[in-house]
Amino acid sequence: MKYNIAEEIKIDGLIKAKISELHNEIHHSILxxxxxxxxxxxxxxxxxxQHKNRMIRQVDLLG
Known part of the structure; x- marks a missing residue:
């Protein structure tokens, strides 16, 4: 499934936010x-x- 650039940016932002949240939870919580x-x-x-999405975007830009 292909996404337009606005959707790609939104997905990337959501992934970054989740990664940041998980980092904080791992390092700043008593678990x-x-x-x-x-x-x-x-x-x-x-x-x-996140890596897979970056690779797909690069392939799309080259192709």
Whole structure:
């Protein structure tokens, strides 16, 4: 599914906000090791999604 530039910017902003939220939660909260691990896993998923979206945008710009 292709998105227009406004949608891409909105998605990117939402991903960045979620990554920031997860970073804060991991580093500034008192959590059990299991909770931290779950948050780290979710953080990695969002970072992977962010990377994938960047790669798709670059391919679209070149193609």
């Amino acid at each position: 059990s090791d299991r909770q931290k691990e779950m948050l780290r896993q979710e953080l990695k998923e969002y970072q992977d999604l």
